[in-house]
Amino acid sequence: MADRAVSEDIAIEHLRELVSPAFLDNDTTAMHIRASALVARLKALNRNANAATRAHKQATAEARHEMDQTHLGLQNLLYEKRHLEREIDKCRQFASIYQDVPLYSLDEFKQLAPLEARGDDVLNNPHQLMLNRLSFELAERQRSELLKQSKSKLATMDSVKSQIDILMKAAADIQKRVDELVPPIPPSNRNTPIPG
Incomplete structure (x- = not known):
């Protein structure tokens, strides 16, 4: 990711140099070819960045889904635990006749x-x-x-x-x-x- 940002910065810097006054006297065809190569490089970097973003979004969505499923399972277990605790309390509070015999x-x-x-x-x-x-x-x-x-x-x-x-x-x-x-x-x- 950091390498891609550096590559983008270098490509943009080279494009700026092409439009600077220092390159006004250079051959326009050579500058055009060089500019096209730099733009192609920027497009490739942009595609790679978009692909990486999609991959990270997919990985994040999968991780979020897994975390949601785990959280749902935890909520179900907590609900079951509370239910069982209430049932245990009911059983403990149940006054059977055998206690009075x-x-x-x-x-x-x-x-x-x-x-x-x-x-x-x-x-x-x-x-x-x-x-x-x-x-x-x-x-x-x-x-x-x-x-x-x-x-x-x-x-x-x-x-x-x-x-x-x-x-x-x-x-x-x-x-x-x-x-x-x-x-x-x-x-x-x-x-x-x-x-x-």
């Missing part, structure tokens, strides 16, 4: 839970540990509910049995009273019709 303490869980539910791999994984504690709590509550239902049914059965015993005793007492009040029928008269 009274669970066995961690020590009680370690003592009472089955071995496969409290292995080292589970204890080192907080998520799996919470899942196992919740599952254990559910199983214990179901077992407790079954025991309560069983005790309730046993109490109901005992109550029914005692009422049956009371009824049986009352029936026996009534039978005894009936036997005392009504004289027994002799065995020989049982088959004879009762006169009506």
Whole structure:
């Protein structure tokens, strides 16, 4: 670029010399040929300058396009990042019922839970540990509910049995009273019709 500017300056300087008073006495044909050569040189330099300008504009446009694409990709990533951060915040703020469920303490869980539910791999994984504690709590509550239902049914059965015993005793007492009040029928008269 600097060489081209120097070449242009030299060509223009030579053209100025041709029109200066020092060259008035020179052969006009020789000056015309020399001037044509200098103008041709200037035109060539101008074409080269235009070609270089177009090449630089193209390179600049390509670089700008690439930079715009990169910027667009960055904006998309930032948008995605913000979206994911909002989703993470929503998940962190989500109040699940499991947070309000009274669970066995961690020590009680370690003592009472089955071995496969409290292995080292589970204890080192907080998520799996919470899942196992919740599952254990559910199983214990179901077992407790079954025991309560069983005790309730046993109490109901005992109550029914005692009422049956009371009824049986009352029936026996009534039978005894009936036997005392009504004289027994002799065995020989049982088959004879009762006169009506």
